[in-house]
Amino acid sequence: MKRSLFLLLTAISLISSVSYAEDSTPLPSHQIAYPQGWQTWSSIAVSHRTDNNTVRAILGNEIAVNAARSGNHMPWPDGAIFAKVVWKAGELTHWPQAIGPKAFVHAEFMFKDSVKYADTYGWGWARWVGEEQTPFEGGMQVCISCHTPVKDNDWVFTEPAWFPNK
Template sequence: MRTIRLKKLGVSLACVAIIGAGSFSVMAEATFSPYVDDKGNISFPINFRTNMVHLGSWFVPSGGASGFHDVYTEKESVEAFRKTGKFPDGAVLVKELRASKSGTYTTGEGVNYATSDIKQWFVMVKDVKGRFANNPLWGDGWGWALYKPDNKAKNVATDYKTDCLSCHVPVKDKDWIYTEAYPTLNAQ
């Protein structure tokens, strides 16, 4: 996202444009999220590994979701969470699911590590205002998206209630987010 600020005669004009992969998109609100257009379509946050803060990781040893789940968000969202205990409006969470391998190293046997093989990405955008009530990928305070490695331009989720929500039910009272593995959210 590029933000251009012009100041003239004490008046500030902010122009926000989102340019990615050769496309142009208009945001729902200039202050909401650079990854959401005016219809509630969530775009994949390119370069999130270098532009966002790593909150923490989960390791799932077996099953379809096995591997490392690395979770990222914006620095401003971390700062807001540390103050309020909640993610702010427009916060973006990206969970990258990577395959894993194990081996014997000087640190021990059976050491698990993440590989470069990506299984999928989950993206959530906090929405405290309920902006997209008619969009089936928005509800319960969040926008929900799922991307596969073969096409980062296409959200393959079709209805958050059937595609996403069931995994989050145990943390319904925690704003649908498992935060136990996110030490970055704790001020130190």
């Protein structure tokens, strides 16, 4: 009896976990699935936009990080994915001379695939807004318009930060 109860509770727990995981995954943005596990990617750069007072961490999947660290990113290789995580900038509580992340704004991504995204200059763009990670409804053209000034830089604003090898 105890074994049956244990098995039943284990099954319910697994079903609940799977249902929660499926329910908690944000809907696609611009027909692009929400990238799982991006929160553990490595840093490529940081930026502070003075025009809208935001700070950003630019993360990359393994392909993007390897390209950034080796200097082989002009153009970026197929399979590279960037995550740009954006917060409103604000004074740090215990360090008033510094600014840091405050309210979360959105997470946006660039997916390099020169075949799949041939019509959008080799990149797929997607964004999820707010803590709820609601898919951005503006369309990829909004992203392309913003990135047009850097079309000669493979459509990428980010300048990879130097990281020591030792």
